[in-house]
Amino acid sequence: MAVEERTSDELSISLQNEEKPVQMMFQKSAFKMTYIGEIFTKILVLPYISEELNMIIMLPDEHIDLKTVEKELTYEKYIEWTNPDMMDEEEVEVFLPQFKLQExxxxxxxxxxxxxxxxxxxxxxxxxxxxxxxxxxxxxxxxxxFVEVNEEGTEAAAATACRFMVLCKSLTPCFCADHPFLFFIQHSRTRGMLFCSRVSSP
Structure with missing residues (x-):
């Protein structure tokens, strides 16, 4: 399957609350996920194919400013919130934008x-x-x-994309990163944080 067949143009809400078309990737599979009520944020773990690394995404509810989550985040809370024992593994529909960060x-x-x-x-x-x-x-x-996330970059991105409004009408839980979120690259065995950043507008 060609790379371009795995994505489709979706509308993503940027930090300024304006809609813009971006390439959204999709996969329906079993992933570890939890919800942190104190910061109104979903946490999703996407394993890389090698399983040596994970990408952890913290996605606040749409009405929660990303800065609110950042103010509450400490290393101790990160360890607590991403504890595998505190997560449930369930089938989920994941929508994630392609993005590239360089600094x-x-x-x-x-x-x-x-x-x-x-x-x-x-x-x-x-x-x-x-x-x-x-x-x-x-x-x-x-x-x-430098971080680039596309279909070939994570296991969660290697599937055919479908329209968000259609897919999220199903009973399967939906994790749609169509607004600002934090992400972390973690060594899966030691849970050491190797990289962290934010995506506010793909």
């Missing part, structure tokens, strides 16, 4: 705030464990992050 970060200020200052100072930097040169020091530290 560059200058880490010098962050590292200096962590008291890593000598490395940036030409007179005090000591990289003798890495090189015999005595004049090495850091001039810049840059971190680049």
């Amino acid at each position: 560059n970060y200058d880490l010098e200020e962050v590292l200096r705030s962590l008291r890593m200052t000598d490395a940036f100072n030409e007179a005090r930097a000591d990289f003798s464990g890495m090189s015999s040169r005595r004049d090495l020091h850091l001039s810049k530290v840059v971190h680049k992050s």
Whole structure:
């Protein structure tokens, strides 16, 4: 099946409450899911094909601002809310937009705030464990992050898409990410968080 046959144009509500056409992916399968009443948010776990990693999506109810969830979120609550023992595995219809995120970060200020200052100072930097040169020091530290989610990127995306209004009339629970959400990439065995971000407008 060609990639373009797995998606269809759907209307997604952006952060500014305006509708815009985006490519929505669909799969009906059994996934772990729960609902956190204190923040009015659904949590869905999408395993990658290798099962070494999971994508965890936190989708607030439509009337809940994403910032409200972000203010309540701590690492301790993340661990509590994503505890596999607190989730039910059930068949669910998942609608997820294709999206791509890319960001560059200058880490010098962050590292200096962590008291890593000598490395940036030409007179005090000591990289003798890495090189015999005595004049090495850091001039810049840059971190680049890139995440792309499409049909080939997660197991949950490899199915034929159908129209949302038709499918969600069935009795099967529906998880439709057509408004802002948070997502996390997690190491499934240790539950360690490898990446986190928000999608506010695909």
